[in-house]
Amino acid sequence: MDRILVLVRHGQSEWNLKNLFTGWKDPGLTEKGVEEARAAGRSLKARGLNFDRAFTSNLVRAQHTLKLILSELGAPDVPTARDLALNERDYGDLCGLNKDDAREKWGDEQVHLWRRSYDVQPPGGESLKDTVARVLPYYIQAILPAVLRGERVLVAAHGNSLRALVMVLDGLTPQTIPSLELATGLPLVYRLKPDSTVETKEILHP
Ligand SMILES: O=C(O)[C@H](O)COP(=O)(O)O
Numbered sequence: 001m002d003r004i005l006v007l008v009r010h011g012q013s014e015w016n017l018k019n020l021f022t023g024w025k026d027p028g029l030t031e032k033g034v035e036e037a038r039a040a041g042r043s044l045k046a047r048g049l050n051f052d053r054a055f056t057s058n059l060v061r062a063q064h065t066l067k068l069i070l071s072e073l074g075a076p077d078v079p080t081a082r083d084l085a086l087n088e089r090d091y092g093d094l095c096g097l098n099k100d101d102a103r104e105k106w107g108d109e110q111v112h113l114w115r116r117s118y119d120v121q122p123p124g125g126e127s128l129k130d131t132v133a134r135v136l137p138y139y140i141q142a143i144l145p146a147v148l149r150g151e152r153v154l155v156a157a158h159g160n161s162l163r164a165l166v167m168v169l170d171g172l173t174p175q176t177i178p179s180l181e182l183a184t185g186l187p188l189v190y191r192l193k194p195d196s197t198v199e200t201k202e203i204l205h206p
Contacts, residue, residue: 003192003199004152005143006049007162010065011036011185019099023091023125026059036185037065041072043204044154044187052151054078055143057086057158065185066156078154085138088158092125118174128164128177135164147192159184169198 011033015022029037044050050073056062063082070076094102094114103111114122121127147153155162159182167177169190182188189202 001150002152003147003150003194004049005147005190005192006044006051006152006154007165007188007190008040008065008069008154008156008186009159009162009182009184010059010061010156011040011068013061016184021091021094021097021099021102021122023088023095024059025095027061029061029064033061033065033184034068037068038072039206040065040185040187040204041069043206044069045073047189047204049073049189050075050152051078051154053146054080054154054156055086056080056082056156057088057161058082058084059087059158062086062156062158066154069154069156081142083138083142085134086155086157086161089128089131089160089164090126091122093123094125112178116178116180118177128160128167131160132164132167135161136168139165139168144196148194148196162188170201 012030013022013033014027014030015025017030054066056066066080070078099111113120119127119129143153143155162182163177163180166180172180187204189204190198191200193199
C-alpha cells in the first residue's frame with residue numbers, strides 16, 4: 001500500500017506580488033499564481049499521481065489553487081475539506097504592511113524573526129509555534145488517518161501553515177526551521193511509512 005501525501009503552497013497571490021504581509025487576509029491569485037497552480041497540476045499528472053481526498057484552508061488563494069490542480073488532473077470532484085486550521089499564520093498587526101517598509105521601520109533582523117523564527121510572535125499575530133499548535137492536531141486527526149488508510153491525499157495551503165507541517169514531517173527544530181522556505185506552487189510529494197514517518201520526499205519542479 002502506498003501512503004501518499006502531497007503538500008502545495010498556493011500560487012502567487014495579489015498581496016505576494018505587492019510584497020504585503022497577508023496572513024488571514026483573503027486576496028486572490030495573480031495570473032502568475034493561476035499559471036503556477038496549473039503547472040503544479042501538470043507536474044502531478046506527469047508524475048502519475050491522482051488523489052482520493054483533498055484538504056485546504058478557508059482562504060481563497062489556497063482553495064483556488066486546489067481547484068486548478070484538480071482541474072488539470074481531470075478530477076474536479078475529489079472530496080475536499082476546508083478548515084481554518086490550515087489557514088496561513090496570522091500576521092496580526094502586520095497584515096497589509098509592505099515587507100520592505102516593515103524592514104525600514106523595525107529592522108531586517110526583527111522582520112526575519114517575525115517571518116521565519118519558531119516562537120517569536122508578530123504584533124497581534126501568531127508565531128510558527130502557534131501555527132503548529134493548530135495545524136498539527138488537524139493533521140493528526142483528519143489528514144494522517146486518510147493517508148494511513150492508503151488514500152492519496154493532497155493539501156493545498158500556505159507558506160507558514162505548511163512550514164508548520166513540514167517541520168514535523170522532516171524533523172526540523174526551532175534552530176533549523178528558520179532556513180526553510182516553501183516556494184509558491186511547488187508540490188512536495190511525501191511517501192509515508194506505516195508508522196507515519198517519512199519514507200521518501202520529492203519536490204516536483206515544473
Ligand atoms: O502571509 C503572508 O504574508 C505570506 O503568504 C507569507 O509570508 P512570509 O513568506 O513573509 O511568511
